[in-house]
Amino acid sequence: MNNKIKFIGVDVGGTKIDLEGFDTALNSIVKYEVKTKVNQGLKGFLTQLEALIQAQWHPGIKGIALAMPGLVTQQGVVMHTPHIPIKKPLKLKEYFEKKYQTPVHVVNDVNAFLAAEYQEKKLKSYQNIIAVMIGTGLGGAAIVNGAMIQGAHGYAGEFGHMIIRQDQKHATFEKNTSGTYVKATAKNKKTLLKQVGIGLSNLCSIFDPEVIVMGGSVYHYHLKADKTALKKIIQSYSLSGKSPQIVDGSSKTSVAKGAVLMGWPRTKK
Numbered sequence: 001m002n003n004k005i006k007f008i009g010v011d012v013g014g015t016k017i018d019l020e021g022f023d024t025a026l027n028s029i030v031k032y033e034v035k036t037k038v039n040q041g042l043k044g045f046l047t048q049l050e051a052l053i054q055a056q057w058h059p060g061i062k063g064i065a066l067a068m069p070g071l072v073t074q075q076g077v078v079m080h081t082p083h084i085p086i087k088k089p090l091k092l093k094e095y096f097e098k099k100y101q102t103p104v105h106v107v108n109d110v111n112a113f114l115a116a117e118y119q120e121k122k123l124k125s126y127q128n129i130i131a132v133m134i135g136t137g138l139g140g141a142a143i144v145n146g147a148m149i150q151g152a153h154g155y156a157g158e159f160g161h162m163i164i165r166q167d168q169k170h171a172t173f174e175k176n177t178s179g180t181y182v183k184a185t186a187k188n189k190k191t192l193l194k195q196v197g198i199g200l201s202n203l204c205s206i207f208d209p210e211v212i213v214m215g216g217s218v219y220h221y222h223l224k225a226d227k228t229a230l231k232k233i234i235q236s237y238s239l240s241g242k243s244p245q246i247v248d249g250s251s252k253t254s255v256a257k258g259a260v261l262m263g264w265p266r267t268k269k
Contacts, residue, residue: 001058005029007264008056008064009256010049011109014038014083014136017049020256021056026266028254030056042085050099057100064096065105065259067112069139074154076106082137105263109255110139111148111157116258117213117249118143119266130209131249132159132200134223135216138174142207148262164199173199182218192218193226197233204234204244215249224248 005021014036021030037048053064070081076093078086096104114131117123129143140159142149149156160174175181176195196219200212214223223230227246234243 001056002029003058003060005056005058006060006062007260008053008061009067009254009258009260010052010065011067011112011255011259012036012049012084013069013109017052018254018256019052019056020254022257022260024062026257026260028257036084038083038085040085042087042090045085046095053096053100061100061102063103063105063260063263064100065107065112065256065263066092066096067107067109067255067259068092069109069137071155071158072106072108074150076104078106103263105259107259107262108139108141108154108157109259111141111150112255112258112262113215113249113253114141114143114213114258115148115261116253116255119261120250120253122247123211123213126210128207128209129211129213130159130203130207131213131215132203132219133216133249134177134196134214134218136179138178138216140203142209144207159199159203162199162202164195164202173202177218179218182222189222189226192222193229194233196223197230198237200230201234201237204238209244211245211247213247213249215253220248220251 004023006024007022009020011018016033017036018033020028037044068078068081071079078090078092093104093106110133127146131141133139138160141157162173163171164173165171231243
């Protein structure tokens with residue numbers, strides 16, 4: 001426990017959980033990660049999460065922010081999340097607010113990723129941004145006119161569920177680009193590149209972004225070096241014949257910090 005910590009941010013994933021403690025200026029004071037106990041069911045998962053937070057808890061904590069993969073409502077209810085043993089809606093915000101009697105904010109992890117990236121210098125001049133993370137699955141988020149969009153239920157940005165083909169096996173954007181697809185197609189880079197480019201082109205038609213922030217393991221390992229090719233694919237399908245800038249999300253981006261920023265916003269520097 002460190003009394004300088006005023007906010008606790010937690011990035012929850014199916015493989016690992018990252019926890020960070022921040023002071024009032026959101027400087028990182030404590031940071032560590034542990035493997036997620038997904039094989040111990042919901043009770044084991046919640047016990048692990050509680051223990052991690054409890055280790056840094058003290059009465060001066062102003063807020064707790066949790067970033068979760070999957071569908072998260074604006075009320076902090078986790079409706080569906082991949083690779084974590086949550087089989088029915090989980091009122092995670094309510095659960096931890098009752099336990100700690102302090103404000104708790106629960107958000108989608110890609111939204112938190114974009115919130116953290118938005119504070120960085122490279123995005124300082126932009127007001128319309130989409131983020132796409134391609135790894136085991138595909139997640140997304142969007143900032144429109146300087147504000148993160150949430151949608152009616154908090155589900156906005158679930159780009160991976162867009163239908164881009166009619167067959168049942170690979171119908172969605174996610175199933176045509178993510179980790180499972182890469183393995184099934186023996187890492188056919190040319191096909192992967194085209195599928196990602198088509199999906200991004202659709203998003204450009206919807207959001208008209210100034211810049212696209214890309215991240216995730218599949219992107220970094222298979223597509224990062226081909227941003228020029230991706231832009232050409234987007235241009236070929238674009239009504240304007242143009243493509244927004246494509247930038248790499250930093251591997252050091254703190255999703256935990258982004259979750260805190262979404263709960264307790266700061267003026268963009």
